[in-house]
Amino acid sequence: MTQRQLKLGALTMGCGGPGRHNLWLDPQLPADASVNVDWYIEIARQAEAALFDLMFIVDSQFITEGSPSHYLNRLEPLTLLSALAVSTRHIGLVGTLTTSYNSPYNVARRLASLDLISKGRAGWNVVTSGDAGTAGNYSRDEHYDYATRYGRAAEHVQVVQGLWNSYEEDAFVRNRATGQFLDPSKLHSLNHQGEHFSVVGPLNIQRSPQGQPVIFQAGDSEPGRDLGAATADVIFTHAASIEQGQAFYRDIKGRALQRGRDPEQILIMPGAEIYVGDTDVHAREIEQHYHQLDHSFELALKEFGRNFGWHDFSQYDLDAPFPQESLEAARSSFFTAAKRIADHARDEGFSLRQAVEFGRQLRPGAFVGSAATVAEKMAGWLQARAVDGFNIYIGHPGQFDRFTREVIPLLQERGVYRTAYEGSTLRESLGLSIPTCTPGRVQAR
Incomplete structure (x- = not known):
């Protein structure tokens, strides 16, 4: 069997996310990093040079004056990722869009557009919006309750995937000799009538080289785990120890299997804050x-x-x-x-x-040490099936530099990390199959 290899995501919160209000004081980081597209391009290219699978952009739509510095002033994810798409060639581009305050048709169209612009490298991080104040920005007096949020999310994802199947792979003939542009038999309306959404379709954009964007999800509650096991290709989580990682890994893979899914086609990538020093x-x-x-x-x-x-x-x-x-x-x-x-x-x-x-208070991280120590621990978590990869938090630029220069080569020497991209799409990088086109209906998992 081919040795399993780590998947790596680069998660940046610009000038400072939760718990890191003062990150922007680092002189190596532009003080306006969260709205500085040139800086994002630089980070994306650095991650791509290190053969990362993806770059992950978080989002929320409600702030107070006590919000972290990055939250106070940041770029909208898909707009930003479209700029990164034309500035990179291989790295996946994953953006957060809420199912609570977006319509399925607009989400499907925007992500499909990013997928075509990037030639098959788009991903959607599905969230239900935990910030209750968001309701006030969308003409609602109250935020959706827990059950409604997750019910909407499950149906929303199914509708979006149904819209992504509006066209079969070879629907656009584009035959200048015969004058035929479209084979109409391969265009399909959705005509969805559900509990939360009514969507006719079809979507006015073709399938991408990877079929459709990759679905990402993060949620540790019971409804969150069920949603991830049912809909996600990749799940982000937090694991303070290898044992905690193994427990979550087994739980999600088991839930996926119960739903008739191949557990190897759902990847677990916890967040990791890494510090590399000369010694441990x-x-x-x-x-x-x-x-x-x-x-x-x-x-x-x-x-x-x-x-x-x-x-x-x-x-x-x-x-x-x-x-x-x-x-x-x-x-x-x-x-x-x-x-x-x-x-x-x-x-x-x-x-x-x-x-x-x-x-x-400081909780000493699992991946802190010399380059050799960090590489050994990351490989150990993979081999123990606590993870399929890591979503690495990019905070202080000097530390990301050390990780890419010192740790990546050691992971490659161990045979647990690629030495070249396997293909041109995000699904190829992650080892995920292209979804079968099932036109004219939502996809239930």
């Missing part, structure tokens, strides 16, 4: 240094309310017991994460100050 001790010093530099209690307190529907925690006494009533504000937000925080604060008897401090 030096790397831990770097990790500690950047943690202190990028964090502060004041900014962490402002951001603390995000999981709780941007509940205002400044109204409470910091040294009084953690306000358990705040969990109600999270019902239509990131409830799974908020409940984990509130339950832990209750069990430990934390004050609000202690809960915030606990959330921002």
